[in-house]
Amino acid sequence: MRRLPLSRPDLGPQERRRLLAVLASGRLSLGPCLREFEERMARLCGVRHAVAVSSGTAALHLIVRGLGLGPGDEVVTTPFSFVASSNALLYEGIRPVFVDIDPATFNLDVGRVEDAITPRTRAILAVDVFGLPVDWPALTGLAGRHDLLLIDDACEALGASVGGRPVGSWGAAAAFGFYPNKQITTGEGGCITTDDDVLAARCRSMRNHGRDDDAVMAHVRLGYNYRMSELAAALGCAQLERLPDLLARRAALARCYAEALAPLTDDLILPADPPGTVRSWFVYVVRLRDHFAPEARDLLMARLRARGIACAPYFPAIHLQPYYRERFGFRPGTFPACEAASARTLALPFFTRLPDEAPARVAGALEACLSGLPRGRVSVHPNLPAS
Numbered sequence: 256m257r258r259l260p261l262s263r264p265d266l267g268p269q270e271r272r273r274l275l276a277v278l279a280s281g282r283l284s285l286g287p288c289l290r291e292f293e294e295r296m297a298r299l300c301g302v303r304h305a306v307a308v309s310s311g312t313a314a315l316h317l318i319v320r321g322l323g324l325g326p327g328d329e330v331v332t333t334p335f336s337f338v339a340s341s342n343a344l345l346y347e348g349i350r351p352v353f354v355d356i357d358p359a360t361f362n363l364d365v366g367r368v369e370d371a372i373t374p375r376t377r378a379i380l381a382v383d384v385f386g387l388p389v390d391w392p393a394l395t396g397l398a399g400r401h402d403l404l405l406i407d408d409a410c411e412a413l414g415a416s417v418g419g420r421p422v423g424s425w426g427a428a429a430a431f432g433f434y435p436n437k438q439i440t441t442g443e444g445g446c447i448t449t450d451d452d453v454l455a456a457r458c459r460s461m462r463n464h465g466r467d468d469d470a471v472m473a474h475v476r477l478g479y480n481y482r483m484s485e486l487a488a489a490l491g492c493a494q495l496e497r498l499p500d501l502l503a504r505r506a507a508l509a510r511c512y513a514e515a516l517a518p519l520t521d522d523l524i525l526p527a528d529p530p531g532t533v534r535s536w537f538v539y540v541v542r543l544r545d546h547f548a549p550e551a552r553d554l555l556m557a558r559l560r561a562r563g564i565a566c567a568p569y570f571p572a573i574h575l576q577p578y579y580r581e582r583f584g585f586r587p588g589t590f591p592a593c594e595a596a597s598a599r600t601l602a603l604p605f606f607t608r609l610p611d612e613a614p615a616r617v618a619g620a621l622e623a624c625l626s627g628l629p630r631g632r633v634s635v636h637p638n639l640p641a642s
């Protein structure tokens with residue numbers, strides 16, 4: 256039986272052509288592909304500036320630092336994300352203030368944000384989880400009322416929009432990531448999008464060791480090597496040219512999954528998007544219903560893997576990661592909606608070249624594996640030892 260991986264990049268002749276052209280040119284850094292990639296990203300997001308960098312994490316770090324956030328500041332954010340979204344705050348000595356999620360969307364529960372605001376709060380860092388935009392219109396209103404900066408971790412959401420306005424154009428700035436499991440990949444890479452001229456210039460400088468002019472050895476601020484190589488940018492240009500097709504294929508696969516899994520909805524909750532939002536399909540994540548014991552999810556994953564179907568727990572809660580528990584003293588029970596989601600969700604194989612028949616095969620395997628799973632509740636988070 257053929258193994259179904261969780262994700263695979265979609266690379267073809269266009270990518271090969273662009274990469275070979277860079278090799279032939281001999282220009283491997285800070286060249287025309289970087290400029291082209293940035294121009295394409297800015298156009299796609301409807302903003303004045305795009306600054307390409309070496310990873311999504313680097314993009315988040317430069318935004319946070321470029322906005323002048325630092326020690327003593329608090330930033331409201333979600334505990335249900337990849338750990339990099341709040342690590343970027345820790346890099347600058349900022350305290351992440353977690354707010355629980357909306358269990359229906361897995362995104363920050365905007366209705367709870369106000370209660371978390373203190374005189375030290377400077378910004379809200381929201382994440383478009385699994386490619387579904389957060390409620391940006393509501394967050395924009397709230398941030399305006401409290402004079403807070405808005406940062407979008409859009410690493411999973413290239414091509415998504417709310418009310419027709421693209422992700423990447425909301426808030427002060429957005430961060431994108433191009434790891435090979437993303438909608439487009441540059442191998443490793445990331446990008447900042449913003450309309451803020453000063454922030455864009457600072458980020459551009461900080462990504463290249465704090466130079467104001469890439470060609471001059473004058474370092475006017477603390478900088479980093481967060482450059483995106485020409486090879487990565489060339490890959491990114493080829494992928495962006497194909498973006499409409501790549502996104503359409505992902506959306507079609509999501510529809511196939513929804514159809515194939517419809518008979519299992521007594522046991523599984525499938526993704527459902529609020530009206531007015533266009534998701535950019537990053538992963539296909541289902542959630543076990545509450546009649547199962549939390550340990551059922553890991554058992555289900557083991558059974559699926561035994562049948563050659565890759566799957567992953569998306570996401571483990573950030574506040575319960577060992578480093579965060581140790582540093583901040585978080586304990587299970589602090590953010591119940593996040594913890595319930597992280598105990599019950601699993602990502603299924605999802606990538607553009609997934610064969611058409613795969614969702615039906617996954618659904619068949621899920622149906623078989625769901626039977627006899629333990630039911631009922633347990634009080635301890637399944638991934639953690641009791642404390």
Ligand SMILES: Cc1ncc(COP(=O)(O)O)c(C=O)c1O
Binds near residue numbers: 310336444445
């Ligand atoms: C929500 C989120 N934030 C940040 C990142 C970090 O991106 P990178 O791995 O490119 O540093 C990722 C991707 O892995 C992500 O999914």
